Amino acid sequence: MSELALLGGTPTRNVETDPWTRWPTFDEREEQGLIEVLRSGIWSYNGPKEQEFCREFAAFIGSRYALCAANGTVTLQLALEACQVGLGDEVIVPGLTWQATAASVLDVNATPILVDVCEDTWCIDPNEIEQAISPRTKAIIPVHLYGSFADMNAIMEIAKRHRLFVIEDCAHKHGAEWNGRKAGSIGDIGSFSFQLSKLMTAGEGGALTTSSPHLFARLDALRNCGRRPEGVEDYEKGAGIYGSEGNFVQSGNYRITDFQAALLLESLRRLPQQNLLRDQNAKYLNQLLAEIPGIAPMHRDDRETLEAYYNIAFRFHSEAFKGLGVQTFRSALQAELGSTVEGCYEPLNRCELYTPQTKPSRHRLSAEYWEAIAPAMFKLPNCERAYDNESVCLHFAILMGPRSDMEQIADAIKKIHRHAEDLT
Numbered sequence: 001m002s003e004l005a006l007l008g009g010t011p012t013r014n015v016e017t018d019p020w021t022r023w024p025t026f027d028e029r030e031e032q033g034l035i036e037v038l039r040s041g042i043w044s045y046n047g048p049k050e051q052e053f054c055r056e057f058a059a060f061i062g063s064r065y066a067l068c069a070a071n072g073t074v075t076l077q078l079a080l081e082a083c084q085v086g087l088g089d090e091v092i093v094p095g096l097t098w099q100a101t102a103a104s105v106l107d108v109n110a111t112p113i114l115v116d117v118c119e120d121t122w123c124i125d126p127n128e129i130e131q132a133i134s135p136r137t138k139a140i141i142p143v144h145l146y147g148s149f150a151d152m153n154a155i156m157e158i159a160k161r162h163r164l165f166v167i168e169d170c171a172h173k174h175g176a177e178w179n180g181r182k183a184g185s186i187g188d189i190g191s192f193s194f195q196l197s198k199l200m201t202a203g204e205g206g207a208l209t210t211s212s213p214h215l216f217a218r219l220d221a222l223r224n225c226g227r228r229p230e231g232v233e234d235y236e237k238g239a240g241i242y243g244s245e246g247n248f249v250q251s252g253n254y255r256i257t258d259f260q261a262a263l264l265l266e267s268l269r270r271l272p273q274q275n276l277l278r279d280q281n282a283k284y285l286n287q288l289l290a291e292i293p294g295i296a297p298m299h300r301d302d303r304e305t306l307e308a309y310y311n312i313a314f315r316f317h318s319e320a321f322k323g324l325g326v327q328t329f330r331s332a333l334q335a336e337l338g339s340t341v342e343g344c345y346e347p348l349n350r351c352e353l354y355t356p357q358t359k360p361s362r363h364r365l366s367a368e369y370w371e372a373i374a375p376a377m378f379k380l381p382n383c384e385r386a387y388d389n390e391s392v393c394l395h396f397a398i399l400m401g402p403r404s405d406m407e408q409i410a411d412a413i414k415k416i417h418r419h420a421e422d423l424t
């Protein structure tokens with residue numbers, strides 16, 4: 001019988017006796033916070049916990065303002081609306097991301113332009129951005145994916161030259177730093193998700209960061225039924241937030257509850273320590289991975305002064321594993337480790353959850369628009385190679401134990417390497 005756990009052998013890690021860190025983490029501080037909200041009777045609508053969280057989150061990210069919203073999908077939509085992106089505008093997004101990044105562009109009736117990613121970071125390639133810019137381009141949404149950072153120097157330079165908005169999709173990047181500046185403080189707006197699988201979570205939730213008072217005022221009105229933001233006076237009149245009569249802007253309710261804010265406050269207080277631990281472990285794991293034939297860690301730029309890992313990813317090369325397919329490799333690794341091992345996001349030019357043309361009632365704004373949103377016309381070779389052949393993504397909880405866990409992960413991969421012929 002094979003020694004590989006997938007074929008009935010003993011797993012590298014016995015998760016019955018040695019479980020991975022359980023996610024989400026919480027203790028009596030979260031319980032206390034939730035009880036306080038319960039007893040306060042202020043369960044929602046800019047409650048005290050939400051206000052406290054926004055202050056702390058803005059200070060932590062290094063932006064002037066932070067606002068909460070229902071999730072990391074509507075935060076992108078609100079960010080685009082605040083930048084007054086709409087019909088006739090194009091927004092450049094990477095072809096490798098969760099579908100919400102591109103879907104938010106559709107939600108404001110603009111056109112998502114999908115571009116390829118760098119092969120060694122899976123983040124948007126600045127050269128591809130340059131080539132995709134047209135007179136209609138209004139914004140770029142870089143996504144800092146898994147354990148990598150989009151090249152924010154190059155992106156901000158392009159944006160400045162072409163007068164484009166930059167909305168950083170930081171759903172994976174709570175607290176990571178590029179040249180000492182936190183993700184979400186570099187572009188015009190940062191968009192965060194607090195969904196259950198994320199590095200900070202309230203089950204669901206999202207946040208927006210910005211240092212522009214104008215964008216802040218618009219964002220606050222847009223997330224709160226168009227109401228005039230408290231403390232923001234008439235200076236926004238005529239800047240697009242209010243109608244010509246000085247009315248409030250039309251919008252919906254995208255608020256969160258104070259229960260979520262209570263959880264987020266504690267999540268935020270835990271984050272720096274947790275990020276540091278994950279970053280130290282990831283650096284060590286990447287060193288070990290680099291020594292295994294056929295395994296390539298993601299490229300880490302020197303400007304990534306602190307990384308945040310929503311999943312840790314690496315690239316798998318089948319030739320070094322006797323032609324083993326990446327899907328079988330992932331199953332084998334999952335069996336060895338007893339922890340989820342996944343591929344990367346499906347490329348958006350063939351993603352089954354990104355299918356704008358299944359909704360003609362909403363998206364057939366004109367024949368021209370209908371044609372322009374067809375995902376399949378975009379060429380995304382690096383996204384497709386990552387998805388089809390190379391991507392291996394491990395849950396970030398495996399980075400939250402002792403350093404010896406990293407050796408165990410590397411041992412599990414070496415074991416599969418040694419016994420690859422059993423699976424081919």
Ligand SMILES: Cc1ncc(COP(=O)(O)O)c(C=O)c1O
Nearest residue numbers: 071072073098100171193194195
């Ligand atoms: C890159 C990216 N952007 C946006 C989102 C949307 O966040 P939410 O699930 O909170 O709507 C996600 C969620 O997984 C994501 O991974």
